[in-house]
Amino acid sequence: MDSVKNIFSLLAAVALLAGCAQEKNKDANQSMKINVTHKKPYKDAATEAKEIYQACASCHAIDGKTQALGKSALLAGQTAQGIEQKIRGYKSGSIDLTGNGPLMKVQVEELTDSQIVAISKYIETLK
Ligand code: HEC
Known part of the structure; x- marks a missing residue:
């Protein structure tokens, strides 16, 4: 009877370890995706907006x-409403x-409606 119990604990332990390994792989995949797509599931819209803006920051x-490119107006100092209007226009x-x-x-063509709203709010906070 004891050895049956031991086998069950062993199986449980293996299942647990396998589960952990899978979780780790999932995390690794997510962090690799970050530069490639805006569609990573984020904790909240504000965090996502800040993340997306990193790509905009190169210009x-x-x-x-x-x-x-030495041409656009400065984004800092503009209202969220004004930024949102321009992003939608582009x-x-x-x-x-x-x-x-x-x-x-x-x-901006791949940004969703809610991403446009969130990133406009984020840009308004730039000082
Ligand atoms: C490759 C450089 C580059 C990148 C990257 C870039 N922009 Fe721009 N942006 C420009 C240029 C150039 C203009 C001027 C466009 C025009 O002629 O209307 C501009 C204009 C704008 C304007 C209007 C500014 C104004 O008031 O006249 C907004 C808003 C803006 N960009 C937001 C963004 C956002 C948000 C992102 C990221 C999702 C982004 N940009 C990424 C180059 C860039």
């Missing part, structure tokens, strides 16, 4: 105080302020 700077192709509208369209 607009992390503090939003660089003219992208996404639909209706805005082209300095001849780089098509370039900005590519940057």
Whole structure:
């Protein structure tokens, strides 16, 4: 009877270890995905927006105080509403302020509605 019990504890332990290994792999996959897609499941919209903005920062700077490609207006100091309007304009192709509208369209065309709202709020906090 004891040895049957031992086998069960052993099986339980193996199952537990296998479960842990799987969890670890899942984490590794998630962290590898981060630069490739905006669709990683995030804890909350604000964290996600900040993460997405890292890609925008290569042109607009992390503090939003660089003219992208020496042309765009500064993002820092603008209201969430104004930013949101422009992002939607680029996404639909209706805005082209300095001849780089098509370039900005590519940057934002995969953002969902809620991501656009969240990233606009985030940009408003840049000082
Ligand atoms: C490759 C460089 C580059 C990247 C990356 C980039 N932008 Fe831009 N952005 C520009 C340029 C250039 C303009 C000016 C576009 C035009 O001619 O209308 C611009 C314009 C803007 C504007 C309008 C600024 C204004 O008030 O006139 C907003 C808002 C904006 N970008 C947001 C973003 C967001 C959000 C991201 C990331 C999802 C992003 N950009 C990524 C280059 C970039």
